[in-house]
Amino acid sequence: MTARGVPPRPDGERLTVKRMAELLNVSTATISNAFNRPDQLSEARRRWILDECKRLGYMGPNAAARSLRTGRTGNVGVMLADNLAYSLTDPVASEFLHGLAEVFDQNRMNMLLLSSQDPDSEYRSHLQEAMVDGFIIYGWLSKGRTYDRLLQQGKPMVAVDFDLEGCTWVNIDNYEGARTSAEHALKTPPQRVSILGLRLVASDRVCRIEDRELFREQRAVSVRRLSGYLDALHAAGHDVPPERIWSTPTNDHPDAYQAAWEALNTGQRPDLLLCMSDRLALAAIQVALQMKLRIPEDLRIVGFDGIPEGNTLHPSLTTVYQQSAEKGRMAARLFLGEEQDRNVLIPTRLLVRESCP
Structure with a gap:
């Protein structure tokens, strides 16, 4: 017997709801409720049942009869x-x-x-x-x-x-896409560069990154994009201090608008904005037009994603097109075994339009 009187699982035994109920000395309904209707049990009892099920190797009721067959x-x-x-x-x-x-x-x-x-x-x-x-x-x-x-x-x-x-x-090859777009923007040397980022740091508010710790690279798509921007800028002799890099917690318009407004209302307004999503870039265009800034004469803006809205407004958005639908198709084909099992890095494409010709 193990702790709390629950016997160990016999080697090779097929565990079912009924067998787990016997091992834990509870009803089958109690086992089912622990997995499917947690409101029917106290927190302590539910936790005990789930912990014991996990220890014994039972992952829960299989609701699909077809799966059993x-x-x-x-x-x-x-x-x-x-x-x-x-x-x-x-x-x-x-x-x-x-x-x-x-x-x-x-x-x-x-x-x-x-x-x-x-x-x-x-x-x-x-x-x-x-x-x-x-x-x-x-x-x-x-x-x-x-x-x-x-x-x-x-x-x-x-x-x-x-x-x-x-x-x-x-x-997606986020690093190369960001670096290519920054290199294109730098063909016309800017005076001041700012970056609008997405989820660069662990914060639920729009903020500058300053001394905040960035997400680990394997987690954050945006950190890879930031690396691409900064490497291109450094190679061209431009260093962007942390206080000129904004991070937004979501890709929604309110956060994007706030970050763009702050960036364009600083003491030294940028003449180049590198934006890690098209929604950030579109919000920046909106703020700039409200401020009577001319695009691209006073301000050049580059986005990332290639969403359709970027090509339907004026000025149209220079952006990095990522193949989001193809990314989904490839993931599905790999899952189904229609493609050779391998890691896939999908290239991006720069779309040059009016916001940064």
Whole structure:
């Protein structure tokens, strides 16, 4: 017997809800509630049941009868770094999901969208995770309980936009895209350069990075873009101090507008803005026009992403086009085994338009 009177799992024994109920001396309904209806149990009792299930190697009830028969559900879990509403409205994330959907539609597979931001996901997601054949993890997944739980399941995983140890990944060449765009902008030497960044530091407010610690490179897409900008600037003899680099916590318009307004209302207004997303750049164009600044004569602006809105306004946006839909298609094909298992770095393309000719 082990601590608290729970016997060890016999080698090779197939664990079921019924067997776990016997081992823990509780009802099958109690086991099911611990995974699927946490509000039905006290926190202490639910935690004890989940801990014992994890120790014995039981990952939760399998809700798909078809999976019991065939070992496959026909569902793919897409683990999102952001909440669902943000992921569906952000133009880059939605285009990525569209690329996934194209390939999965062709293969008659379904997507189950999951958010790693759910603070109670360890309890709520057991059933959902049991209903999928594997996971595509988009944006970021920190090492912790969710990460450990997914690894324990032994299901296929593909990481997108970050590197995950022991996992095939698909990334955009963010460094080279940013460096190329900065080199293009520097062909007309600027007097002052500022950078509008996205999630460069751990803050829930628009801020300058100053002495704040940047996210680790393998996590932050924006840190790779920042490295590309700074290397190009340094090679051209320009050094941008930290107080001229802004970080926004989201890619939404309010944060983008605030960062652009602050950058353009400093004592020494920049004449070149390097923006790590098109939404940041579009907000900067809006602020600049409200200030009666001429683009590109008074201010040149470069974005990153290549979203359609950048080409529909005047002045149109010079930007780095990343193949977001292709990123989704490649991740899906790797997951399904339609592509040779390998890490994929997708190139970007500079689109020169009116904001920085």
